[in-house]
Amino acid sequence: MLRLSSLSGQRIPQSETFQAHYGGGEANVAVSLANYGHEVYFASKVPENDLGEAVDKHLRRYGVSSEFVLTGGKRLGTYYLETGVAGRGASVIYDRAASSFAEMTELEWDLAKLFKNATIFHISGITPALSEAWQQLTIALIKKAKAAGCKISFDVNYRGKLWGQQAAAAFLKQVLPLVDYCSAGKMDALYLLGIPEVNGKSENEALVYYYQEMQRQYPNIQVFYSTLREVRSASANCLQGTLWQNQQYHESQIHEIEPIVDRVGGGDAFAGGVLHGLATGLSSQETIDFATAAAVLKHTVHGDCNQFSQQEVLAFLAAGSGRIVR
Amino acid sequence: MLRLSSLSGQRIPQSETFQAHYGGGEANVAVSLANYGHEVYFASKVPENDLGEAVDKHLRRYGVSSEFVLTGGKRLGTYYLETGVAGRGASVIYDRAASSFAEMTELEWDLAKLFKNATIFHISGITPALSEAWQQLTIALIKKAKAAGCKISFDVNYRGKLWGQQAAAAFLKQVLPLVDYCSAGKMDALYLLGIPEVNGKSENEALVYYYQEMQRQYPNIQVFYSTLREVRSASANCLQGTLWQNQQYHESQIHEIEPIVDRVGGGDAFAGGVLHGLATGLSSQETIDFATAAAVLKHTVHGDCNQFSQQEVLAFLAAGSGRIVR
Amino acid sequence: MLRLSSLSGQRIPQSETFQAHYGGGEANVAVSLANYGHEVYFASKVPENDLGEAVDKHLRRYGVSSEFVLTGGKRLGTYYLETGVAGRGASVIYDRAASSFAEMTELEWDLAKLFKNATIFHISGITPALSEAWQQLTIALIKKAKAAGCKISFDVNYRGKLWGQQAAAAFLKQVLPLVDYCSAGKMDALYLLGIPEVNGKSENEALVYYYQEMQRQYPNIQVFYSTLREVRSASANCLQGTLWQNQQYHESQIHEIEPIVDRVGGGDAFAGGVLHGLATGLSSQETIDFATAAAVLKHTVHGDCNQFSQQEVLAFLAAGSGRIVR
Amino acid sequence: MLRLSSLSGQRIPQSETFQAHYGGGEANVAVSLANYGHEVYFASKVPENDLGEAVDKHLRRYGVSSEFVLTGGKRLGTYYLETGVAGRGASVIYDRAASSFAEMTELEWDLAKLFKNATIFHISGITPALSEAWQQLTIALIKKAKAAGCKISFDVNYRGKLWGQQAAAAFLKQVLPLVDYCSAGKMDALYLLGIPEVNGKSENEALVYYYQEMQRQYPNIQVFYSTLREVRSASANCLQGTLWQNQQYHESQIHEIEPIVDRVGGGDAFAGGVLHGLATGLSSQETIDFATAAAVLKHTVHGDCNQFSQQEVLAFLAAGSGRIVR
Amino acid sequence: MLRLSSLSGQRIPQSETFQAHYGGGEANVAVSLANYGHEVYFASKVPENDLGEAVDKHLRRYGVSSEFVLTGGKRLGTYYLETGVAGRGASVIYDRAASSFAEMTELEWDLAKLFKNATIFHISGITPALSEAWQQLTIALIKKAKAAGCKISFDVNYRGKLWGQQAAAAFLKQVLPLVDYCSAGKMDALYLLGIPEVNGKSENEALVYYYQEMQRQYPNIQVFYSTLREVRSASANCLQGTLWQNQQYHESQIHEIEPIVDRVGGGDAFAGGVLHGLATGLSSQETIDFATAAAVLKHTVHGDCNQFSQQEVLAFLAAGSGRIVR
């Protein structure tokens, strides 16, 4: 996808310039993992024009293979971001109608080749939200991946502007029994999985409960993870990562982030960090610490994708906040 | 007026680039009201050159009629703004000498046409500060407007760089008996209206007292309003709106604004919000809440004028601070 | 429409920034006419979001009424422009699939109100190229306009990326009998109107012949006009305007334009100049001189629309090329 | 003076950004001479604010002493430049009303100190055009300088936007008898000095005649100089320098300049080059070659002032046009 | 290497901003070939910091493998480019002292791996100019490559700022007997290979003679190629490609390039085009036409490297100059 952002402090109707960034949930996770040294392939479909070419160049720049990026269709999915500041939240105009990817109706990749030697297949809930066809294709892809021996990583990533809660919930019922690693939190538990709200507990204690309940529903899922985010303003957030694994709850320290340069992609950087931990055998605590640090760093750079190596994320964890290195 | 601003983090003598914004107290109020769907006319005088043309285009862009913007005279009133950051406050270089508007010596508009069907006439205390002629013209304009059935809205807006307290106080004695809606606060009460300072009260309680005293002096005034602003730094303020109407004091919640993108025009957005409430029959509380929210939002965008619709101001009030909408 | 342009000297896949300009054939003609002091209304449909709002602001800024700009539908028609330089021509990526305007299937305006007191209705051949529905709607609109007493102005404006020659030719057969003022040139005559090519003549003499033949086919058309453009490079063109009226051929001087700042909208500025001449009773020679000068000036500014007043176009004609005025 | 320029390809009413450059005729000559290693002092008056400070910093950066730049008065003289492109000439909005310098009514410098050890005093005809007071002050300054042993350098520099031909001619009658080095050309001869036009000669031959006639009127003047400029467009000029000294006419080669980056200050770079030649005892031919080369180079950089050292000007003369040095 | 360029129209001492581009002769050739679909590996050494990382990202973005880019050493080779305009030529400040690559003293790559399956090894004369060690390493690398079955491509690329003619000539004597494809022209023939100048011939005829003589000296070389460039100014050049193969001379059409956006890398794009023709079996004429077109297109984009696919180069050849495609 192409993101076109207004400059900070400008509304979209005032804007004479837009910043262009390429990304999207799965692509951002792919870049994170490539940054950490994993071999990563991204599968999508883009139009056969210079915008499609730009997607390829973006992926390759960060070391992600574009071998499975198909070309064809009418247009590249796009969205406009009006960057938020202080009390004014960011706002997004989705402009994905008729995109090459959204209009796919069959799996055009050579699936045997796609999943050959792959160990993790990651996909987000935005994909099935694009069309009914994509709900079926998502399930089909996951089944093929599973058959090929992949772990299935799924990020619920519910977007109310794309589909209703009911449709999303119905889809989750189909997909979650197939999933190994699942990014889902309190809101997903309440509104998509039908888990009753718990009261009288701290936010973190409640989250443990929701993880337990989700685990009960889907014993097949090995890991749940999500962030607790306190939105003080569009420019200042507190972020804490949480992870549920082996019936144990783990949480990172709370990071204050102020000012936020660009929040988009923070969740994807978090997911990328969790998958890195799982793929390399970090402990649960190391995993959640690493993933949260990666997410925090992402907030300090423009663009959708994480720009930090494994070494830099670890250095950030070690050094604490904001010291100049010279 | 033309504002030429340095980029953030640059002093004026370093600046190789200035950002140009058109505005000015009354023009900013006009834009706010047009944003909220009112029919608004702006009356002024600009030189017959491309800068004058730019003023017209600015007004029309926001739906304000430029029918009463006269052309002629020597130059467009200008000021330079060095944007403040952190502990360094903004600083302003006024460059209004010999401006087309400041050098007017008679009312060159067709006044019958100007005020036809108008319901509110708004003017600020900057206008009479420009020249002695403008002190007389201001009174004359207000009397004509009143005769034509307009409510008179006056924003004291005292600027020490333009005239002395004594001159301003003398002028206020003439103008306030004619005014219906008045933006004035503690400083105006103390230094321009001669109301003795009250001690031992909270800031808000003291303000109630000043409103009462001002009301006592000018029983003709239906509404007083002003903001309480805590300046933590040039980049972080707290803002609370207050309104005195029907012998009652109303105040909004306190909004934290950090970081401030551009503070100039915040007071005008506030005045615009108050006039919108008065013009559409909002309750006092709704009015002050709306006006304060509008003022807060203004701080998050570059340029002098409010960029938000009625619906967006209300959404901001409803949603709280800084959430991303997607 | 929204145009997103790369910076000069950058290809689209390299671009981290796009310049945003709002425009489109008919909108550009509207702005030209408003610049010359005419009362102009623009009718279209845009999505109900900030991009739609930006279209309104653009029109109002230049004094064009946005009263008939409807809101609704999925997205704003967009295109990407890679600016050409030297031997590298500009290239365009159309991104209009599923646009609010393109997907209209009925005339949603209050047509009685739309055409009330209108004297000219201008539309281009890009509109019927958007969909089959729009071919019918175009004819319907033109008939309504004609019935309301408008002169019908039609710019053939054939775009091979939008429809084939055969479809365009078939549509022209329907529309041209209804047209009063028609922008069409040699290519249109040859490939869309089926007029046989003439050889052994100068380019200008041949054009006289094509005008004669087109006039013969459509005696109802009062004026034909088009430009002869010699493309030396993407940065240097020669431009000459031509007009056929009352069985007479008129041509402007040849203008060299180097460097070209932005060629897009040059044809619309030309059409706007011709309509201005027709609407104000200029002679044919004055009309073609004025229109060509306006088109030339357009090439020297960024953005789709003409930025020059009648007085400035005339001053350019009088002064000759490139003198500094001080 | 402060120049505020629109970006290339943008008209002033579209401009959201202006480029700031400090300069002015005499200041630009001063910078040129400092670039060539001369000790140079600039005398003027600027307001006591950050814009005045910026003028000082500008001069010092280029090695010109700001010791005689007085502070006081209301504002800094300003002008807006809409950069010309192709056939569209640049246009200027003077905004000098009430400037600190223009409103001077007496010579506020310590004149003994000002002229101590000075060898050349340079002033242009723009200064006396600012006010009647400045006509008298100009004469007074020149007489003082002459008494102190300076050569008097005067650049006629007639600006029709500042005063009429009659007033300028009357002033020239007073000043030229005091002048040693005079920048004046055909237009000055015809319209300000009343020399009858000559026909039937080439432009260069005619210029010889005008120099002869001016010399006849003012035998005290040792050197006349001016440029012949062919304005092909705002982006392409041909420039040739000419010099009259010891009853001999000298001319440089003709330089083509395309594209022109910034023409403002070209004449001042030329004058600076001539004065450099005169001050260092170059031959007439060397002087005119050097001065013209300096003027040509000035056209290739943004800003009012020459950015080239003596060595760079000479290297340009030696190397010919446009080779990359690596 | 990192190139830091001033903005057009600005001298380096004025520059507050530099544009960063990564490139260098061999890297630019590598990018060209990757654009045309070849599998390309680039071998170099960069420091282990973010500038080194940027080099990797640059290469990968364009599909060049960075597998053989070693890390270590003190700094990245850098140069500053003051972009030329009109008569003012570009000027370069080399800042390569102590660079990681220049200070290499042995071949640190796994040479067996480096040359495995490689078909062409390309290197330029800038590399041996960096140090005496690099003269020996260059020869050693070439011998290894030859032994591994590569064709040896060598671009003489003499830079007077890096070494003297004598040293270069001595080195050429060693290297040319090993070369298969050689970029060398008249200047190289005269000053480095000692071929006597021929007079009384056209430039093209003379070049045939120089190719013949060079061929006579080095019968092992299969192809010679170079461009004839007429430098009208820094902004306007004419370019013609020439090729000598099988004792036959071939030349492309002459391309006018105006304005030039960025000339740096034009020669590398030319070399890349020639190697593409040789690698894919194009005829000599096709090869020289393709290579020249690629070089011309390069001049129209910022940055060192060719941004065009094979299809785009062919489309440019077919379409002629500067037409808009829409």
Next chain:
Amino acid sequence: MLRLSSLSGQRIPQSETFQAHYGGGEANVAVSLANYGHEVYFASKVPENDLGEAVDKHLRRYGVSSEFVLTGGKRLGTYYLETGVAGRGASVIYDRAASSFAEMTELEWDLAKLFKNATIFHISGITPALSEAWQQLTIALIKKAKAAGCKISFDVNYRGKLWGQQAAAAFLKQVLPLVDYCSAGKMDALYLLGIPEVNGKSENEALVYYYQEMQRQYPNIQVFYSTLREVRSASANCLQGTLWQNQQYHESQIHEIEPIVDRVGGGDAFAGGVLHGLATGLSSQETIDFATAAAVLKHTVHGDCNQFSQQEVLAFLAAGSGRIVR
């Protein structure tokens, strides 16, 4: 030195643009003192190219004499700064290998002239860190300065990326007996002067102890000073200045700085303020208040050097934080 900074929110490998600022520890102190009206000379060595010229222009702009800036050598010392934001600290890539200054091996200035009439000689610990030669040259310079009657000001300014603690400590043993004014704090005391750490005290009390101990070691030193900086994040710091003079400890108020625009040069602005106080006979308390205020203001502007006059620093101290002046 030349600093090349990434834009805020961008990492170096993403950066297509770098901001150029000239500075360096001693140069920044020089500019501060010139801002306050002192006569200041800066001694260094720069290459004879446009980057060297830019250094001269930078110094002169701020009123620092460049008379003792020698030219010669290979390159200008450079460093790259990735601006920190929120939790991500700034990071620096030093690129000083082979710089003209670092490679000096003898004192090339006319030392008699250099120190004539000078009252203070200031140098920082970065200079001896550049090479062993510079350790000896530093001592030699200081001895010459002392002999000429200068007070010796030395800023320890330890940079771990340039030399080890042992080497630095050994050097300090040589230099400190010669010093009059010394910028050194807790870290220097602990790791370079071998003073044992004190526990159980507040940070300020501990600092008093370290000053006492340093004073005991070097009774010749008249003044010690340093800042206490609490790094909340790269964007928010608290800063307090401290001064030890006449066996007395003085401290300024604590300033919060948020957001930080550019932290580099803050310490130099502090040193400049202290030297100003010492040179003009301010009291210890006035000195530390002034110096700290200057350091705080520096954080609010881009670039290495202080941009504030004495009057502006005092106004900041008087007015408190962040009020707009109009």
